Amino acid sequence: MDMATFAQVLDSTLRLATPLLFACLAGLISERAGIFDIGLEGKMLAAAFLAAAIAYVSGNVWLGVLAGIAISVFMSLIHGVASITFRGNQLISGVAINFLAAGITVVIAQNWFRQGGRTPSLTGDARMAPIDLPFADALADVPVIGPIYGIFSGHAPLVYLAFLCVPATWFLLFRTRFGLRLRAVGENPAAVDTAGISVIGMRYGAVAICGVLCGLAGAYLSTGLSAGFVKDMSAGRGYIALAAMIFAKWRPWHAMGAVLLFGLLEAVANRFQSIEVMGLALPIQVMQALPYILTVVILAGFVGRAIPPRAGGSPYVKEH
Amino acid sequence: MNKRIPHWADVTLVPLVSVLLAFAISAVLIWAIGESPWEAVKLMVDGAFGSSYGWGYTLFYATNFMFTGLAVAVAFQARLFNIGGEGQAAIGGLGVALVCLYIPWPHWTLALLGASVGAALFGALWAFIPGYLQARRGSHIVITTIMFNFIAASFLNYMLVSFLRPQGSQDPSSPRFPDAAALPKLHEILGLFGIPFSKVPPVNISLLIAVALCFAVWWMLWRTRLGYQIRAFGASEPAAQYAGISPARITIVVMLISGGLAGMMALNNVMGEQERLVLNAVEGAGFIGIAVALMGRNHPFGVFLAAILFGFLYQGGAELALWTGIPRELIVVIQALVILFTGALDNMVRVPIAKLFSLRRAG
Numbered sequence: 119m120d121m122a123t124f125a126q127v128l129d130s131t132l133r134l135a136t137p138l139l140f141a142c143l144a145g146l147i148s149e150r151a152g153i154f155d156i157g158l159e160g161k162m163l164a165a166a167f168l169a170a171a172i173a174y175v176s177g178n179v180w181l182g183v184l185a186g187i188a189i190s191v192f193m194s195l196i197h198g199v200a201s202i203t204f205r206g207n208q209l210i211s212g213v214a215i216n217f218l219a220a221g222i223t224v225v226i227a228q229n230w231f232r233q234g235g236r237t238p239s240l241t242g243d244a245r246m247a248p249i250d251l252p253f254a255d256a257l258a259d260v261p262v263i264g265p266i267y268g269i270f271s272g273h274a275p276l277v278y279l280a281f282l283c284v285p286a287t288w289f290l291l292f293r294t295r296f297g298l299r300l301r302a303v304g305e306n307p308a309a310v311d312t313a314g315i316s317v318i319g320m321r322y323g324a325v326a327i328c329g330v331l332c333g334l335a336g337a338y339l340s341t342g343l344s345a346g347f348v349k350d351m352s353a354g355r356g357y358i359a360l361a362a363m364i365f366a367k368w369r370p371w372h373a374m375g376a377v378l379l380f381g382l383l384e385a386v387a388n389r390f391q392s393i394e395v396m397g398l399a400l401p402i403q404v405m406q407a408l409p410y411i412l413t414v415v416i417l418a419g420f421v422g423r424a425i426p427p428r429a430g431g432s433p434y435v436k437e438h
Numbered sequence: 439m440n441k442r443i444p445h446w447a448d449v450t451l452v453p454l455v456s457v458l459l460a461f462a463i464s465a466v467l468i469w470a471i472g473e474s475p476w477e478a479v480k481l482m483v484d485g486a487f488g489s490s491y492g493w494g495y496t497l498f499y500a501t502n503f504m505f506t507g508l509a510v511a512v513a514f515q516a517r518l519f520n521i522g523g524e525g526q527a528a529i530g531g532l533g534v535a536l537v538c539l540y541i542p543w544p545h546w547t548l549a550l551l552g553a554s555v556g557a558a559l560f561g562a563l564w565a566f567i568p569g570y571l572q573a574r575r576g577s578h579i580v581i582t583t584i585m586f587n588f589i590a591a592s593f594l595n596y597m598l599v600s601f602l603r604p605q606g607s608q609d610p611s612s613p614r615f616p617d618a619a620a621l622p623k624l625h626e627i628l629g630l631f632g633i634p635f636s637k638v639p640p641v642n643i644s645l646l647i648a649v650a651l652c653f654a655v656w657w658m659l660w661r662t663r664l665g666y667q668i669r670a671f672g673a674s675e676p677a678a679q680y681a682g683i684s685p686a687r688i689t690i691v692v693m694l695i696s697g698g699l700a701g702m703m704a705l706n707n708v709m710g711e712q713e714r715l716v717l718n719a720v721e722g723a724g725f726i727g728i729a730v731a732l733m734g735r736n737h738p739f740g741v742f743l744a745a746i747l748f749g750f751l752y753q754g755g756a757e758l759a760l761w762t763g764i765p766r767e768l769i770v771v772i773q774a775l776v777i778l779f780t781g782a783l784d785n786m787v788r789v790p791i792a793k794l795f796s797l798r799r800a801g
Binding site: 156205 | 467471472519521567571575576577578580581582584585586588589592593595596599600725728732763764765767768769770771772773774775777778781782783784785786
């Protein structure tokens with residue numbers, strides 16, 4: 119592999135990791151508060167559609183992003199009502215949200231644009247423009263530093279935002295009172311309740327943040343990574359994000375490492391038909407399945423055990 | 439606090455109200471995209487039940503959903519959520535293809551027997567790993583079965599492209615199965631009794647197998663020791679353990695049965711319809727099993743009825759897409775709403791109904 123190809127692969131790794139990172143942090147915050155969320159995929163898909171649709175109609179990508187966030191938060195609230203207020207099964211609710219998004223995006227896209235369930239291609243201001251980091255042009259010809267700097271420069275704003283969300287999430291969870299309470303709600307809600315803090319309120323808060331982040335993931339997918347929405351465009355990324363979250367054992371910095379690894383796998387799978395590792399030709403399907411296989415291995419506890427927040431998945435019932 | 443609902447209302451009224459809510463919201467959606475819900479219902483009923491052609495497709499889809507619905511329902515009885523029906527059915531298809539392609543069957547009856555074993559075995563094997571990991575290593579079965587759906591898709595892709603695809607073919611699919619492995623269609627079976635039936639739909643003898651399995655699963659759950667253990671385990675794990683039931687053993691056995699049932703769906707779609715293995719043959723039927731099991735209250739008879747309902751929705755939805763501007767994905771929306779109301783928002787429906795009953799008792 120020559121230097122230029124290498125740089126290209128890393129460049130696309132960053133871009134492919136971005137939606138994963140948003141969604142992974144979204145799931146992380148939700149699950150830290152004790153709400154399992156396998157509906158990341160659906161929220162991302164719904165946000166991708168509405169972001170592209172509104173960006174196309176208004177010609178302004180940022181209005182699109184806001185619309186994407188709004189629909190994703192709305193779907194998060196459905197999940198919240200089902201799993202917090204009505205104490206329903208969080209996993210079933212997540213499955214329902216995934217299907218709801220898969221169906222309704224195509225029905226509405228067909229109704230609005232009549233292009234077989236897609237939005238028209240986005241151009242100009244309806245698409246997210248890349249930001250060139252300062253001195254990117256000047257440094258481009260400098261050996262070694264130039265290409266490396268080039269990998270980090272020239273991405274859409276949401277790429278940088280996603281990576282800024284990593285320290286922000288860490289700070290929120292581990293250095294603020296809100297974060298302490300949020301984690302406590304996921305481990306021992308009864309104790310939080312005894313302290314006079316609303317478990318329901320904390321959980322709704324976490325679910326709403328999760329919605330915002332999934333909205334950003336989806337909006338980036340359709341306006342940054344691609345130029346428009348197509349049917350099922352999230353293509354399992356919500357589940358890969360879930361896998362990354364488990365892989366990272368619900369920790370923000372590790373989550374960044376996990377999504378970069380999974381992003382790299384996807385970038386390599388996109389670029390090459392098969393890849394040789396130590397004289398062994400790995401078929402492309404192995405690269406595609408690797409995130410899932412790794413997650414199963416981690417879950418099985420063969421390489422360090424992944425233990426979810428203790429109260430995860432169970433609704434909180436106040437004692438009488 | 440714990441308001442009781444009479445058993446009959448629990449198994450009929452609660453799911454019925456949930457489904458009506460799902461249909462009502464779907465009707466609003468149809469109206470919102472400028473179509474008439476009433477016309478849509480008429481088209482769907484006519485398309486699904488108005489002719490033996492429609493019936494044939496309805497029953498074909500229903501057959502798929504009986505297999506996957508039973509798979510999810512059996513797991514739910516042990517309080518295990520098997521989302522992996524999609525992958526298990528896909529791998530079951532691989533089992534069917536290998537059995538049909540590499541064993542020279544003299545007659546379809548033997549081929550059917552062999553394919554059933556292959557499908558069930560492969561499906562069960564695919565469910566065994568998540569089951570084992572849950573039982574012995576405590577890995578969450580929901581997450582592992584989701585991951586196994588994706589691994590199944592990649593694995594099947596690899597097998598088709600690298601091994602099963604005939605030389606020189608661009609299409610990632612296996613060769614056609616030999617004629618001796620072709621299953622009799624429903625019109626041939628009904629023809630024996632002189633009943634005319636459309637020759638077009640792919641509904642075949644697997645329908646009878648699915649119905650027989652509904653009965654067999656009921657028998658297993660309510661008339662055998664294993665079934666009792668499964669239900670006891672589902673009702674209370676500590677109590678079951680105290681009664682000497684091994685949680686690990688039940689978890690693994692239930693997942694084997696569940697995966698086997700999902701795998702057997704391949705008899706219908708791979709052996710009965712396509713007569714070869716193609717990519718993505720399952721087309722979401724594994725996931726519809728979740729909706730079917732929830733609606734059918736995890737009871738085989740309920741699964742049977744819910745599978746027919748979803749068969750109707752599928753066939754009716756196809757007709758709808760053909761004649762109106764409503765795409766097929768509307769069915770996915772209805773499916774999602776059914777899962778939401780019967781599964782996640784169960785309490786929202788149940789609590790008001792329970793209140794009504796307690797009012798009646800008091801008054």
